[in-house]
Amino acid sequence: MKIASFNINGIKARLAALTDWLDTAQPDVVLLQEIKSIDEAFPREPFEERGYNVETHGQKGFNGVAILSKLPLEDVTRGLPGDPTDEQARWIEATVTGEHATLRLCGLYLPNGNPTPGPKYDYKLAWMERLKARAEALLQLEEPLLIAGDYNVIPQDEDAKRPEAWAEDALALPQSRAAFRRLLYLGLTDAFRARVQGPGHYTFWDYQAGAWRRNDGIRIDHILLSPQAADRLTDCQIDKQVRAGEKPSDHVPIWVNIDL
DNA sequence: ATGTCGTAACGTTTACGA
Numbered sequence: 001m002k003i004a005s006f007n008i009n010g011i012k013a014r015l016a017a018l019t020d021w022l023d024t025a026q027p028d029v030v031l032l033q034e035i036k037s038i039d040e041a042f043p044r045e046p047f048e049e050r051g052y053n054v055e056t057h058g059q060k061g062f063n064g065v066a067i068l069s070k071l072p073l074e075d076v077t078r079g080l081p082g083d084p085t086d087e088q089a090r091w092i093e094a095t096v097t098g099e100h101a102t103l104r105l106c107g108l109y110l111p112n113g114n115p116t117p118g119p120k121y122d123y124k125l126a127w128m129e130r131l132k133a134r135a136e137a138l139l140q141l142e143e144p145l146l147i148a149g150d151y152n153v154i155p156q157d158e159d160a161k162r163p164e165a166w167a168e169d170a171l172a173l174p175q176s177r178a179a180f181r182r183l184l185y186l187g188l189t190d191a192f193r194a195r196v197q198g199p200g201h202y203t204f205w206d207y208q209a210g211a212w213r214r215n216d217g218i219r220i221d222h223i224l225l226s227p228q229a230a231d232r233l234t235d236c237q238i239d240k241q242v243r244a245g246e247k248p249s250d251h252v253p254i255w256v257n258i259d260l
Numbered sequence: 261a262t263g264t265c266g267t268a269a270c271g272t273t274t275a276c277g278a
Binding site: 009010012013014034036037060061062063112114152206207208209210211249250 | 262263264265266267268276277278
């Protein structure tokens, strides 16, 4: 089963780029971030035409996550537990069933956190604490689990072309990296790093300052797996070439193949 | 030094978030 994560930076602006990639990559499941749309305005038809079930969790203007799946989506839940006052649409869960196992999917758009210090960074760190609690609860089930999306965290210096440029940024500050490591310490595997080592692998290039042309990127979109999912991992790749397409998102898809 | 997008709205331009 091929499962991808893609921060599309606006579903309406990205319809052509997204459907082109779907037709080429043929993923079974896609976790989308930054749909920037309310649920009622999400263009479902292009995806339903291609055989995808669509579940959205959007809000007006910003944020928003969704799942496209060729398999039925069961037990869909919206919103990250732990703060009933949080109105930002950044978390969605669903279950898919393969031939040999079921998989719980979690799609996330983790807060950016800039500027630091300040309330936005406090919100990011608090959100990561809630994410850890949710991951902990799901890991206790000891079943295949995938938590993927735009984490807005550069895990290590090797995950940026110019780490010095990000040293004071919310995406790379020691507290952000420590919170990300605490997720891994729970027993989650960074799927990409289970398959590929070394620097030079990025999922985001800023629109500004010729970042793509200079390959000035960062690796911030991640797919984390429970032990039961990691045991079934057979591939993980970043579809870098998507960034060179027409009217691209500033992120590219990352995907895993899991033998379910 | 600057450079870009996508979205919303008191809209033909600005503000915000990234």
